[in-house]
Amino acid sequence: MSRHAWKVRLGAAFVAVFAYSAVAFADMADQESACSIGSMNLLQAQPAGQTFRPSQDTLEAVELVLAGASDSTPNADVTITVRENDFAGAIVGSVTETVALGLLSEQRYLFEFAAPLTVVPDATYMLDIDVSNNAVLIPYGSCGYDRGAASFTGNDDPQYDFVFATFGPCGNGEPDAGEICDDGVFADPCCEFPSCQYASADTECDFDDNECTDDHCDGAGSCSASDVPEGAACAQDADPCMTESCDGAGACVSAADAAAGTPCTGSDLCSVYECDGLGQCAGSVEPAEDCSVAEKAQLLMIDSAKPGKDKVKFKWKKGPFFLPQIGNPLSETDYALCVYDAASLVTSATLAPTMEWIPGIDYLSYENKDGSAVGVTAARIQLERSFDVATVSMSLGGANYNLDLPILPTPVIAQMRTEAGGCWGAQWAADEVKKNDGKKFSSKEKNELP
Numbered sequence: 135m136s137r138h139a140w141k142v143r144l145g146a147a148f149v150a151v152f153a154y155s156a157v158a159f160a161d162m163a164d165q166e167s168a169c170s171i172g173s174m175n176l177l178q179a180q181p182a183g184q185t186f187r188p189s190q191d192t193l194e195a196v197e198l199v200l201a202g203a204s205d206s207t208p209n210a211d212v213t214i215t216v217r218e219n220d221f222a223g224a225i226v227g228s229v230t231e232t233v234a235l236g237l238l239s240e241q242r243y244l245f246e247f248a249a250p251l252t253v254v255p256d257a258t259y260m261l262d263i264d265v266s267n268n269a270v271l272i273p274y275g276s277c278g279y280d281r282g283a284a285s286f287t288g289n290d291d292p293q294y295d296f297v298f299a300t301f302g303p304c305g306n307g308e309p310d311a312g313e314i315c316d317d318g319v320f321a322d323p324c325c326e327f328p329s330c331q332y333a334s335a336d337t338e339c340d341f342d343d344n345e346c347t348d349d350h351c352d353g354a355g356s357c358s359a360s361d362v363p364e365g366a367a368c369a370q371d372a373d374p375c376m377t378e379s380c381d382g383a384g385a386c387v388s389a390a391d392a393a394a395g396t397p398c399t400g401s402d403l404c405s406v407y408e409c410d411g412l413g414q415c416a417g418s419v420e421p422a423e424d425c426s427v428a429e430k431a432q433l434l435m436i437d438s439a440k441p442g443k444d445k446v447k448f449k450w451k452k453g454p455f456f457l458p459q460i461g462n463p464l465s466e467t468d469y470a471l472c473v474y475d476a477a478s479l480v481t482s483a484t485l486a487p488t489m490e491w492i493p494g495i496d497y498l499s500y501e502n503k504d505g506s507a508v509g510v511t512a513a514r515i516q517l518e519r520s521f522d523v524a525t526v527s528m529s530l531g532g533a534n535y536n537l538d539l540p541i542l543p544t545p546v547i548a549q550m551r552t553e554a555g556g557c558w559g560a561q562w563a564a565d566e567v568k569k570n571d572g573k574k575f576s577s578k579e580k581n582e583l584p
Contacts, residue, residue: 163197163299164190164328167277181221182272184261184295185282188253189328190302193227195246196261199297201271202235209234211266214245216253220260221285227251240273240297250303258282261298273297276521304330315355324351345369346380359384374398375409403470403551404482419479421472421547422557428453428525431560433548435473435481435575437539444537445511446473446481446530448548450558455524460498460515461554463491468553469500469513471528476543483530485510496521505532513550526550526558541572 165186196214213230217223229245253259263272274284277295284294303310304327307318313330315322323339324332333339335353342349345368347359364382375398379389394411405417430451438444448471461467463485470484485506492499500513512529528550530537544567549559568576 164188164193164302164305165281166299167279167295167297181285182263183221183285184263184298185220185258185285186261186298186300187256187258187281188300188302189255190304191253191255192302193247193251193253193300194303194306195244195301196229197242197244197299197301198261198263199240199242199273200233200235201240201273203269203271208236210270212243212245212270213264215262215264216251217260217262219258221262223260226253226259235270260285261296261300302328304328322355322357324355324357344384344386346384346386373413375413375415403468403484403553404472404479404549421474421549421559421561422551425549425551425557425559426453426455427560428558430579431548431577432579433473433546433560433562433575433577435537435539437537437573442531442533442535444531444535444539446471446537447527448473448529448550449525449527450550450560451525452518452523453525453558455517455522456556457521459552459554459556461552461556463487463498463500463552464489464493466553469510469528470551471510471530472549472551474547474549476545480539480542480546481530481537483508483510483535485513502532505530505534507534509535511535539572539575542570542575544570546575546577 165188193216198212198214200212202208202210209232211230211232213228215228216226218226227247229247231243231245233243235241274294274296276293277297279295282295283292284296285291304313304316305318307316309316309330314332315325316330317325323337326333332353332355333351335351337351339349339351339357341357342359344359346362346366348362349357349359352358361382361384362380364380366380368378368380368386374396375392376388377390377392378386381387391411391413392409394409396409398407398409398415400407400415400417402417402419405419406422407415407417410416428450432447432449434445434447436443436445463469465487468484468486470482472482473480483506485500485508488500488506490500490502492501496517496519498515500510502511505511509530509532510528511531512527514527516525518524544564545561546567547559547561549557551557562577566578568578
C-alpha cells in the first residue's frame with residue numbers, strides 16, 4: 135500500500151498553523167517537532183518510526199500525537215522502542231501504554247520509561263512505533279525538524295516528521311546530579327537548556343518586559359537590570375501613530391506624533407490606513423500596494439435585471455502563499471473581497487468569522503449558495519503540495535447582494551484580503567478586458583508572474 139493510500143482527511147488541521155508542543159511531562163522538551171499537520175497514516179503499515187538526535191545524555195519520556203481511525207476500536211496498546219540508528223539498531227529501551235483514541239481527533243500521549251535511558255548526545259536514534267490494532271493513525275507534517283525524519287515502511291522521508299517530543303532530566307523541575315538549576319518551565323533565561331547550568335554573565339534576560347531597562351544575567355543565576363539612556367525608542371502602548379522614548383529612569387513615555395504616512399491598522403479591509411501626523415490613524419478606501427500576484431487571475435461581474443442574481447467571481451491561480459496569513463476564519467479572522475476601478479471602490483463584502491468554513495488537508499472552503507448576510511456565496515484556498523503556492527477565490531451574490539455596475543474606467547483591481555495580513559490581487563488594463571458594458575465585466579485570464 136502506498137503512503138498516499140493511507141491518507142485520512144484531518145479537518146481541523148488546516149484551520150491555522152497549529153503548533154503541537156509537548157507540555158504533559160515538562161514545558162521544555164529535549165527534542166520536539168512543531169507542525170502544521172498535513173495528513174495521517176495508519177500505523178498498521180509497519181514499520182513506522184521517527185529518527186531524532188538527543189541533546190542530553192538521558193532520555194526519560196516520549197510524547198506522541200495519535201488519533202483513531204474507527205470508533206469501534208477506541209483503545210490500543212502502543213509500544214515505543216528506542217533503537218540505535220534505525221529499525222535494525224540495538225534496543226536501548228521500550229515502553230508500552232494503552233491509549234484511548236478519539237475518532238480523527240488528535241491527542242497527545244505520554245510514554246514514560248520505567249527507568250531513564252542512557253543515550254549519546256547528537257547520536258542518531260529511532261523511535262520504533264508498534265500498535266496492537268489497525269485503527270491507530272499517526273499525524274505527520276512538514277515540521278522543519280532538522281535532526282531526524284519520519285519513516286514509513288523502513289524508508290526515511292526527510293519532508294515529514296511525526297508530532298513528537300522527547301524529555302531528559304533537564305526540564306523536569308528538579309535539579310538532578312550535575313545540574314545546578316531546573317525550574318521545570320524554563321522561564322528563567324539565566325538557567326541554560328539542555329545543560330541546566332547557570333547562563334554566563336552578560337547573557338540577555340528580561341523579567342519585566344521593559345524596553346527601557348537593559349537586563350543581563352550575572353553568571354550566578356540572577357538577572358540584573360540597568361536603565362537604558364534617555365531618548366532610546368520604545369513602544370509602551372503599541373500605538374504606531376505615537377513615537378515614544380525612554381526617560382532614562384526605566385520608564386517609556388510619549389514623545390511625539392509619528393510622521394504622516396506611517397502605516398497603521400484599521401477595521402475596514404478594503405481601506406489603507408496611515409497615521410495623519412497628529413497622532414491619529416486614518417483610513418482611505420483604496421487598493422493595497424503589497425498584494426501578492428499569481429500566475430493567472432480572472433474577474434467576472436454581472437449586474438442582472440433579476441433580483442438576487444447579481445454576482446461577482448474572483449479567482450487567483452497558483453501564486454506565492456504564506457500560510458499564517460490564513461488566520462483562523464472559524465473564530466477570529468475576517469475575509470474580504472474588494473473590487474476597484476480607476477476612480478473608486480466598485481463593490482466589496484467582508485465575511486466575518488463563521489463555523490461554516492470547512493477545513494481539509496490542503497484546502498479551506500466556505501460555501502453559502504443563498505449568500506451570507508453581506509452577500510458572500512463562496513471562498514476557497516487550495517494549497518499546492520509545497521504549501522507555499524495556492525489558488526484562492528471568492529464569490530459574491532444571493533438575495534442580500536446588490537451590484538450597481540457602471541462602465542468601469544480601467545485599470546480594474548480585485549483583491550482578496552484577510553485580517554491576518556493576507557492580500558492576493560490582480561489588475562486589468564483596458565486591453566485585458568473582454569467585456570465592460572455596464573451590465574457585465576469580464577476580464578481575460580491574465581498572466582502576471584514573469
